Amino acid sequence: MSRLDLFIARMVSQRACIDHAVALTRGMAGPVFELGLGNGRTYHHMVEVIKSRDIYVFERAVASHPDSTPPTDHVLLGDVFETLPQALARFGPNASLVHADLGGHNATKNDQFARDVSPLVEPLLAPGGLMVASDRMYFENLTELPLPKDAVPGRCFIYQKNT
Numbered sequence: 001m002s003r004l005d006l007f008i009a010r011m012v013s014q015r016a017c018i019d020h021a022v023a024l025t026r027g028m029a030g031p032v033f034e035l036g037l038g039n040g041r042t043y044h045h046m047v048e049v050i051k052s053r054d055i056y057v058f059e060r061a062v063a064s065h066p067d068s069t070p071p072t073d074h075v076l077l078g079d080v081f082e083t084l085p086q087a088l089a090r091f092g093p094n095a096s097l098v099h100a101d102l103g104g105h106n107a108t109k110n111d112q113f114a115r116d117v118s119p120l121v122e123p124l125l126a127p128g129g130l131m132v133a134s135d136r137m138y139f140e141n142l143t144e145l146p147l148p149k150d151a152v153p154g155r156c157f158i159y160q161k162n163t
């Protein structure tokens with residue numbers, strides 16, 4: 001696969017998995033968390049498809065497209081290793097959906113990051129809540145779900161908190 005192929009596969013998979021996870025959690029009222037704003041493309045998509053839940057964004061430095069910049073009172077600014085524990089104290093174990101796209105270009109570093117951040121994400125989810133991630137995660141009480149048909153295996157992962 002060329003780098004262009006890989007990039008397209010990641011984008012297509014993110015959209016397919018976010019749409020699938022939004023549909024599966026439609027009956028849940030808890031907040032939605034976007035980990036890693038970046039340009040704001042996936043945040044913008046989530047705003048388009050999620051109408052009745054608050055979306056909070058975790059980002060260390062906001063530099064998104066102006067059309068994709070969240071309201072400041074919905075941004076948890078700083079390193080996720082500090083803001084995720086703060087979010088647990090603030091929101092409790094009630095998140096209906098967490099989407100994470102925090103990785104860079106180094107697969108080994110991304111994997112270590114996923115191992116380190118997984119224990120901070122797991123307690124945030126409500127029973128039945130979903131996590132969509134661009135990297136494989138390492139959870140104790142979440143089950144990996146099958147991908148929707150448009151997603152490319154290995155480019156996106158969906159996990160559900162056990163009830």
Ligand code: SAM
Pocket residue numbers: 035036037038039040041042043058059060061078079080081101102103
């Ligand atoms: N999904 C986004 C989009 O569609 O535009 C792209 C996200 S970009 C690949 C990853 C983002 O995660 C970057 O903006 C980076 O600053 C943020 N990030 C990476 N590590 C972080 C950390 N430890 N704490 C907070 N934000 C982090």
